[in-house]
């Protein structure tokens with residue numbers, strides 16, 4: 001019997017014994033299951049800034065966890081080994097190494113044993129293994145922890161209803177315009193922006209957007225257009241990262257610091273409060289400045305974060321020490 005998967009915008013109709021577009025959701029005996037459930041491929045402590053999250057518990061570490069799978073096919077994927085169907089890790093059944101069987105409780109126990117209180121669902125796209133993510137996230141909440149999701153954001157409406165109440169902070173990759181998604185990702189901007197709008201209007205939720213800038217494919221006008229859309233949706237934090245040759249785009253040139261600098265200025269002119277440079281030596285755009293008085297609140301060098309204690313005391317109240325302006329983020 002045909003079944004519909006409601007995990008992402010594709011809403012795949014899956015025949016008995018077959019899998020959907022992502023290759024990890026399977027119709028077995030009339031019900032759809034995630035074939036990778038509990039098969040953890042990566043679980044390691046990272047600086048929260050590496051995700052990147054600059055407005056969630058700055059300077060803290062997170063347990064980053066990933067199962068296999070993604071519902072896009074980006075030619076520039078930075079984690080294609082963990083996400084794409086041409087990876088030796090693709091579960092067909094497992095082509096190469098078996099992952100570690102880890103229950104949600106075991107993953108939470110690992111987070112606690114590492115002395116951490118933040119769990120990040122990341123590397124591949126957790127939208128295709130959201131059942132495992134949500135079971136884990138409930139346990140993280142019971143342990144008074146924080147849940148962070150790094151995703152392409154192409155949720156189905158049903159997935160938005162399930163995920164947004166449980167996850168505290170989202171980093172959503174907003175890759176380009178509709179033509180970019182179609183050409184390079186087998187995806188669509190529309191469901192991504194719908195998710196961005198829903199999260200921005202949900203009380204207490206944090207959203208940071210990230211765009212990998214590919215010079216020669218993106219231009220500065222694209223940055224303006226995307227920036228305006230993000231601003232209208234309510235996005236306050238935008239990371240713009242330099243592309244380096246990777247995966248199916250090994251022969252494309254790296255994005256220059258100069259192009260990135262022009263893009264950062266374009267992003268700021270769109271009215272986004274906090275704009276950051278990624279994969280860059282531009283330290284000026286690594287700092288968090290108060291959007292009202294412009295003074296520095298958080299200094300960064302790579303993943304090293306510097307906040308003076310007095311400033312941190314104010315940050316815990318969500319306020320700029322210099323002018324009292326509210327600072328966007330999750331600080332505790």
Ligand code: SF4
Pocket residue numbers: 005006007008009010011012019020021022023024025071127128
């Ligand atoms: S998660 Fe998305 S791509 Fe995968 S089967 Fe479900 S609807 Fe299709």
